[in-house]
Structure formats: structure tokens, C-alpha cells
Amino acid sequence: MNRKTKVLFFLPNFNMGGAEKVTINLIRALDRMLFELHIVVLTTDGPLYDLVPKDVVLHILNVSKTSFSIFRLRKLLVELRPDIVYSTLFRTHTALEMACTGFKRRPAIILRNPTSPKLVIAEGNMSFLEIFFSKIAYKKAIYVLAQTPEMKEEMVEYFHIAKDKIHVFINPLDVSSIQNGIKNQENPFKDDNINVVAAGRLGQEKALDILLKSFKIVVQKNKKFMLNIIGRDAGEKESLMKMTKELALENNVKFWGEQKNPYKFFYFSDLYVLSSIREGLPNTVLENLYLKKPVIATKCVPFMSQLIDDGNNGFLVDVGNIVQLAEAILQYKSIDIETKSPMTSQSDANELFLSICNVIEGS
Secondary structure, three states: OOOOOOEEEOOOOOOOOOOHHHHHHHHOOOOOEEEEEEEOOOOOOOOOHHHHHOOOOOEEOOOOOOHOHHHHHHHHHHHHHEEEEEOOOOHHHHHHHHHHHOOOOOOOEEEEOOOOOHHHHHHOOOOOHHHHHHHHHHOOEEEEOOOOOHHHHHHHHHHOOOOHHHHEOOOOHHHHHHHHHHOOEEEEEEEOOOOEEOOOOOOOHHHHHHHHHHHHHHHHHHEEEEEEEOOOOOOOOOHHHHHHHHOOOOOOOOEEEEEOOOOHHHHHOOOEEEEEOOOOOOOHHHHHHHHOOOEEOOOOOOOOOHHOOOOEEEEEEEOHHHHHHHHHHOOHOOOHHHOOOOOOOOHHHHHHHHHHHHHHHHO
16 A cells, blocks of 8 residues: 555553553554554543553544444444444444444454453353454454454454454563663562562452452461552452452552553562463563563463463462462462563564555455
């Protein structure tokens, strides 16, 4: 294409979720000589707003729910006429497909799958209608992204997508943001504690209740351990704080809320823990490995074994195993992060979008 390719990214908001963070990382990485970049959001709420580059055109729909955005999104698509539209959540996939219904000239739609289809369907977190509309959206998309090879296989099985349409794209890191986030920062922790960090929205899938029960065992053996939980409330904060009190962990657990700069917490910590039941591909694990922090994580994603060399740069534990998680935390000093570096090959955003351009030109 002689002119710049016009790309529109569709997000609900700028909350510090994994899908949103990956989207911002992509935007920051794309070559401005090749792409004209736009973002459409329901609202500008959330700390990731500060990471949006100033040269990206922002479109605000001013609605409270994704389901309310369809007609305004359709109007924007007609006026803007983007070449590519990128969506990264099930609900935005559905809204985008509905907004494009009846278009004679559809933009090339790229849909990134946010999490394990197997687990999200098995847990009943998607209704029949949501599954039905997701299948339609994926079928009509020109390009579908899976975060891991295992996720690709699940998408074929559960959404009945042609395998050759699905492309594995490992979440890219925004190294410059990480480096800026740790530069000239003060240590938020007390030096005499063993500071453990867990980060993510306070929702059931993160299994922070399991982590708290594990931490009770940890503190009974070593009171120097301090658990620092970072993330916005997604319905579980009240019950987690109640559990913290019931377990008499008030002096060893701190809820920091959502943080614009989580990297300083990662950088000054002694250990990062992921206790999730399910994930797509957790950015926080990639970020902590990049910062050469020991990581303890559940086997919530098969691909985790590609990131963590069990017993070397971290420990892998079974999902929901309280005792195993506690024992791993207590043994964190045996982890030698230097023995295995994090993934050196990073997915390239420009290569991804240029390949999509080639598909558009060939269609």
C-alpha cells in the first residue's frame, strides 16, 4: 500500500487488564511511517490512558456498556473507513461484528482471543448466545490471534475456526515502559520484609483466596513474608479482605489497589506469585522474568512450562494446591533466575500487521 494503513483498535476502557495492556503495547510498537493509528473506547477510565501515545487519534463513544456501543461504533466505522479493526475481548468481538452487519465494504477484522476457550466455556463464563456470536465473529474475521499453540488448538475445537486462519502471537513486552517504570523509583517496601507481589484484577479466576490460605502457612513458618496485592476490584476485594482478617494476616498482607506503575513493585520485590485458575498468557509473568525476578506460578496455562524452567528460574505448582504453593514460596531462595533467561524472541507487531496488509492486498 502506498498510503498509510489505517488501523482502529477497539477497547472498552484503559483498565490495567492483560488484553488492554497487550493492545497498548502493540500500538506503541507500530511504525508510524506505515500505519495511521486510532483507538475507540467506551470511556477513558483506567491508568493505561497515560501510556497512549499522543499521535494516536482517540475516539470516545461515551457509553457505559459494550452492548450500548454498537450504533455509535457503526457510525464511526462509516466515517473513518479503517483498513483494519483490532478487537481483543469477547464482548468487543461481538459488538464489532454487529456494528459491521450489512456493510458492503467491511474492514479487515483481526480478533485476538483473550483466554482459554476450554476453561472459560467449561466454567460457564460464556452463555450460549455469547458462544454463538463469538463463533460468527471469528468466522468472519480475516485474521485470528491465539496467544499460545495450545490456545490455537482449543479455538479450533471450541469455536470451530479453520486452523489456517489462526496465528500464534506471543504477547509482546513494552520494554521501554518497563525501564521507565523502574528508573529513579523509590522502594515502596520495607527492606526487612520478604516482599511477595501478586498482580491482577481481584476476580475469582485469579484465585487470590488460595494464595491467602497458602500465605497463612508461609507466615506461620516465617513472619518476615509480606504479600503485596496489586489490582483493581473485580468483585472479590471485600471477601478477600474479610479472609485476610479471618486468617489473622492483617500485618502480612497489603492491598495496594490498581497502580499506574506496577513495575516498581515488581522490581523491588523478592518474588512474584501467580495463583490463577486460568489465564490466556499472563503479561505479569513475562514482565517479571524480564526483570529477572523469581516466579512461582500455577500450571494454569500449558505454555507456562515454556516460560518457567521448574526449579531454576521459578516453580510451577498445581492449580488450587494450597500446600504446594506455600512450600514453593518458602523455598523461593533456591530459585536462580540467572540460570535461565526469559524468552529472547519477541513477537513483532509490525510483522504481524504487515502480514495482515498482505492478506488484504491478496483478497
